[in-house]
Amino acid sequence: xxxxxxxxxxxxxxxxxxxANIERLQRxxxxxxxxxxxxxxxxxxxxxAQMQLAAGAVGITCQKLGEAxxxxxxxxxxxxxxxxxxxxxxxxxxxxxxxxxxxSLTADSAFAVHGYARAAQEAGxxxxxxxxxxxGMGRCGVQTPAEAATLARQIVAMPGLCxxxxxxxxxxxxxxLFVRETRALLAxxxxxxxRVSYGGTPTMWQAHERxxxxxxxxxxxxxxxxxxxxAGAMTPDQIALYVLATVVSRPTAGRAILxxxxxxxxxxxxxxxxxxxxxxxxxxxxxRLSEEHGWVDLRACANRPPIGERVRIVPNHVCTAxxxxxxxxxxxxxxVEVMWPVAARGQVR
Amino acid sequence: xxxxxxxxxxxxxxxxxxxANIERLQRxxxxxxxxxxxxxxxxxxxxxAQMQLAAGAVGITCQKLGEAxxxxxxxxxxxxxxxxxxxxxxxxxxxxxxxxxxxSLTADSAFAVHGYARAAQEAGxxxxxxxxxxxGMGRCGVQTPAEAATLARQIVAMPGLCxxxxxxxxxxxxxxLFVRETRALLAxxxxxxxRVSYGGTPTMWQAHERxxxxxxxxxxxxxxxxxxxxAGAMTPDQIALYVLATVVSRPTAGRAILxxxxxxxxxxxxxxxxxxxxxxxxxxxxxRLSEEHGWVDLRACANRPPIGERVRIVPNHVCTAxxxxxxxxxxxxxxVEVMWPVAARGQVR
Numbered sequence: 001x002x003x004x005x006x007x008x009x010x011x012x013x014x015x016x017x018x019x020a021n022i023e024r025l026q027r028x029x030x031x032x033x034x035x036x037x038x039x040x041x042x043x044x045x046x047x048x049a050q051m052q053l054a055a056g057a058v059g060i061t062c063q064k065l066g067e068a069x070x071x072x073x074x075x076x077x078x079x080x081x082x083x084x085x086x087x088x089x090x091x092x093x094x095x096x097x098x099x100x101x102x103x104s105l106t107a108d109s110a111f112a113v114h115g116y117a118r119a120a121q122e123a124g125x126x127x128x129x130x131x132x133x134x135x136g137m138g139r140c141g142v143q144t145p146a147e148a149a150t151l152a153r154q155i156v157a158m159p160g161l162c163x164x165x166x167x168x169x170x171x172x173x174x175x176x177l178f179v180r181e182t183r184a185l186l187a188x189x190x191x192x193x194x195r196v197s198y199g200g201t202p203t204m205w206q207a208h209e210r211x212x213x214x215x216x217x218x219x220x221x222x223x224x225x226x227x228x229x230x231a232g233a234m235t236p237d238q239i240a241l242y243v244l245a246t247v248v249s250r251p252t253a254g255r256a257i258l259x260x261x262x263x264x265x266x267x268x269x270x271x272x273x274x275x276x277x278x279x280x281x282x283x284x285x286x287x288r289l290s291e292e293h294g295w296v297d298l299r300a301c302a303n304r305p306p307i308g309e310r311v312r313i314v315p316n317h318v319c320t321a322x323x324x325x326x327x328x329x330x331x332x333x334x335x336v337e338v339m340w341p342v343a344a345r346g347q348v349r
Numbered sequence: 350x351x352x353x354x355x356x357x358x359x360x361x362x363x364x365x366x367x368x369a370n371i372e373r374l375q376r377x378x379x380x381x382x383x384x385x386x387x388x389x390x391x392x393x394x395x396x397x398a399q400m401q402l403a404a405g406a407v408g409i410t411c412q413k414l415g416e417a418x419x420x421x422x423x424x425x426x427x428x429x430x431x432x433x434x435x436x437x438x439x440x441x442x443x444x445x446x447x448x449x450x451x452x453s454l455t456a457d458s459a460f461a462v463h464g465y466a467r468a469a470q471e472a473g474x475x476x477x478x479x480x481x482x483x484x485g486m487g488r489c490g491v492q493t494p495a496e497a498a499t500l501a502r503q504i505v506a507m508p509g510l511c512x513x514x515x516x517x518x519x520x521x522x523x524x525x526l527f528v529r530e531t532r533a534l535l536a537x538x539x540x541x542x543x544r545v546s547y548g549g550t551p552t553m554w555q556a557h558e559r560x561x562x563x564x565x566x567x568x569x570x571x572x573x574x575x576x577x578x579x580a581g582a583m584t585p586d587q588i589a590l591y592v593l594a595t596v597v598s599r600p601t602a603g604r605a606i607l608x609x610x611x612x613x614x615x616x617x618x619x620x621x622x623x624x625x626x627x628x629x630x631x632x633x634x635x636x637r638l639s640e641e642h643g644w645v646d647l648r649a650c651a652n653r654p655p656i657g658e659r660v661r662i663v664p665n666h667v668c669t670a671x672x673x674x675x676x677x678x679x680x681x682x683x684x685v686e687v688m689w690p691v692a693a694r695g696q697v698r
Contacts, residue, residue: 007438007698041640063641083641084597086608086657089356108598111656139642140598140606248433249457249489257489259435263672264697267616291390291668292412292432293488307460308435319640323612323673326695346675348613349356 001336008246008310009260011325011342015332017240018222019051024238025204025221026055032208037061037080039199039219042319044344045328046074048222059102061199061217065090066347068097074343078102080197082132082167082217084112084140090349091115095123104128104195106167108141113155120160128164129155130195133182135168135175145181152182156191164195169217171198171210179212202231225318226270226277241328242279242312243321245294247305256284256305258294260313265289266320277314281305286313350685357595357659358609360674360691364681366589367571368400373587374553374570375404381557386410386429388548388568391668393693394677395423397571408451410548410566414439415696417446423692427451429546431481431516431566433461433489439698440464444472453477453544455516457490462504469509477513478504479544482531484517484524494530501531505540513544518566520547520559528561551580574667575619575626590677591628591661592670594643596654605633605654607643609662614638615669626663630654635662 003012022038029036038052039061049060049071059078062068068079079101085094094116097103107113107129120127131148134141142148148166155163166182168175175198183193198210199217207216220227223241224234245260265276267289275286275294281301288295294313298304305311315321322328323345330338352361371387378385387401388410398409398420408427411417417428428450434443443465446452456462456478469476480497483490491497497515504512515531517524524547532542547559548566550573556565569576572590573583594609614625616638624635624643630650637644643662647653654660664670671677672694679687 005438007436009697084656086595086597087356089354108600109656112597134600138604139639139644140600143600246435248435248461251457251483251489251492255487262615262617262669266611267669268611290488291672295488307433307458320611320616323640324695325697346673348358348674 003331003334003336006244006329006336008244009264010244011322011328012242012244012312013223013328013330014240015330015337017238018048021222021224021238021240022052022055025218026057028205029207029216030056034207034213035215037197037215037217038222039063039217040067040071040344042219043222043322044342045340046071046076046343047340049074049076058215064347064349065093065097066349067344068103069093070344070347072097072101076101080104080217082106082169082197082199084108086112086115091119095119095125098125098127099123104130104164106130106132107151107155108132110151110154113151113158113161117158117160126160126162128162130165130167130197132167133178135170135172135178137169141168145178145185148178148182149185152186152191153189163191165193165197165214167197169198170200170203171207171213171216172203176210176212201228202233204233220318223318223322226314226316230270239314241318241322242314243276245311245313247307247309247311250307254297254299256296256298258296258311258313259292260294261292262289263291263324264321265294265313265315266317266324268317268320270316274316276316279312279314281311352680352683352685355593355678355685357593358613359593360671360677361591361593361661362572362677362679363589364679364686366587367397370571370573370587370589371401371404374567375406377554378556378565379405383556383562384564386546386564386566387571388412388566389416389420389693391568392571392671393691394689395420395425395692396689398423398425407564413696413698414442414446415698416693417452418442419693419696421446421450425450429453429566431455431518431546431548433457435461435464440468444468444474447474447476448472453479453513455479455481456500456504457481459500459503462500462507462510466507466509475509475511477511479514479516479546480504481516482527484519484521484527486518490517494527494534497527497531498534501535501540502538512540514542514546514563516546518547519549519552520556520562520565521552525559525561550577551582553582569667572667572671575663575665579619588663590667590671591663592625594660594662596656596658596660599656603646603648605645605647607645607660607662608641609643610641611638612640612673613670614643614662614664615666615673617666617669619665623665625665628661628663630660
């Protein structure tokens with residue numbers, strides 16, 4: 001099938017760029033002795049996870065238990081869940097999953113740790129646990145090295161659990177300091193910190209500047225998006241994903257309406273209050289989205305697309321845009337080579 | 350199954366409120382002699398469309414051709430598509446659909462009209478077409494009554510097409526004026542405007558103040574959301590949908606993290622820059638979303654939820670939140686009575 005024959009809106013991935021992006025980060029992390037554990041939340045496609053593993057990733061990262069189940073079904077055997085798993089229903093699924101793959105977990109509270117311990121003991125398993133700490137984002141995570149050390153000692157004391165290390169997002173100088181202080185606190189107890197997991201595509205090329213990191217979780221790097229471009233972590237010719245859309249209305253000389261709105265691109269505004277980059281018309285501004293319409297201000301464009309013309313849009317935030325589609329089409333040149341189900345999409349639980 | 354047994358995040362609809370919302374708008378539109386043609390883009394659930402039809406709707410409205418195909422498969426026999434259908438692939442599907450149901454279409458350009466005419470002639474069908482006009486939103490639609498009249502004359506002149514009337518969103522006083530002026534222009538040609546279709550939940554209770562409207566398209570009214578509350582179109586005890594979420598972290602005294610982020614609630618900020626209303630903690634502010642985390646500022650709350658507590662979140666914009674889930678659970682009291690697939694979700698084309 002030719003790209004021209006695909007109807008819009010459609011999620012398109014450039015297969016050569018995808019492969020190059022996967023290999024580029026792998027080479028970099030290999031060169032610096034950092035384990036690569038890519039985050040599949042961006043693509044949610046088992047076939048891409050397999051490409052990442054084939055390139056040398058030690059395992060993958062999933063944000064939701066349901067994503068991990070889909071990836072395990074697809075043959076991924078080493079999965080990290082950097083997310084507190086709370087509640088009996090999920091804990092039962094967690095131990096079922098831990099029986100069939102190498103699973104490592106995260107906790108930032110005694111509540112989460114007690115749940116894991118109870119589930120591990122009931123299932124007769126040992127679960128690997130990392131502690132999440134806050135390196136400045138102000139989201140989850142223990143707040144101080146003292147809290148981290150206390151929680152680590154609780155994990156160590158619990159049958160069924162094995163304390164493995166520390167996890168944060170993003171990885172930065174503050175994170176290194178936190179890890180060193182926690183390591184010093186735990187040294188007295190003889191508790192080692194084996195794994196230190198940092199993440200984030202915007203800062204991926206600075207991973208080697210971190211003194212403590214042992215593994216890196218990047219997600220967006222496979223595709224790239226406007227945020228990655230603005231962060232300087234990828235160049236325009238490395239962006240591997242776009243939403244193909246059609247001009248469905250030209251109500252005025254200065255305005256075009258596309259068939260891709262907030263249900264195709266998601267609603268993540270850029271700092272310039274745009275909703276994506278139109279590759280064919282870089283002077284155009286995607287200024288507003290309604291659910292199924294993208295509003296394009298063409299006033300700065302010398303050439304302007306007529307109704308029926310198709311354009312490629314790089315989303316501001318690719319992870320939430322991809323999450324809206326059931327399929328992604330892999331293309332090479334003008335040939336559509338593959339249609340992959342976004343198999344872990346909708347795995348919200 | 351009990352509501353307590355449902356894992357989170359989950360999309361929950363209160364079945365009694367849903368029914369009451371459907372019946373309330375139907376009664377109001379019936380009382381004013383306005384045809385009810387609800388927009389299914391909000392729920393995307395065939396069973397709810399059937400409830401709307403059973404209550405007295407003349408047909409339904411779908412925004413995408415794919416949604417209309419799903420609803421036709423589910424037995425809906427009268428569908429309005431208020432969206433320019435552009436491109437040969439969609440036109441082929443359009444005529445296939447028009448063969449099996451009563452379908453009416455929209456155009457705002459000669460380009461769209463020519464496509465419909467070509468498709469109708471090739472299929473040996475007559476297609477009903479309404480003209481979209483801009484009543485101030487600045488999205489799609491012809492800009493002036495003169496443009497509308499010119500396009501109407503083109504439609505009338507084309508074999509295979511039947512000009513039915515005018516369509517806009519939202520319906521307002523400006524819309525009435527536009528319709529009257531267009532009617533006057535077309536009177537000389539003996540071209541009647543039979544159908545005048547307005548839409549929008551925020552303004553639905555003002556529909557009877559419109560002099561020209563013959564049918565009304567509301568979508569959000571079945572569920573309601575924060576935007577509907579702020580617009581004064583529904584009261585808190587009429588809101589029929591919420592996202593059930595769990596507190597997964599309490600990193601500080603003033604902060605809770607929920608397992609519902611932008612992939613469960615969508616990223617539509619309110620004027621106050623909140624991302625939803627937490628029913629159990631109205632003083633709490635859902636200030637930020639990452640993909641799978643909701644950040645809750647609890648500092649104004651006297652009582653604060655511990656880890657593991659479940660809360661109900663009313664989304665800011667229910668249409669984009671619902672679009673993220675594959676299923677919605679229908680509850681009555683604490684009993685989960687039904688699980689409906691969000692069958693038309695992902696029908697982006």
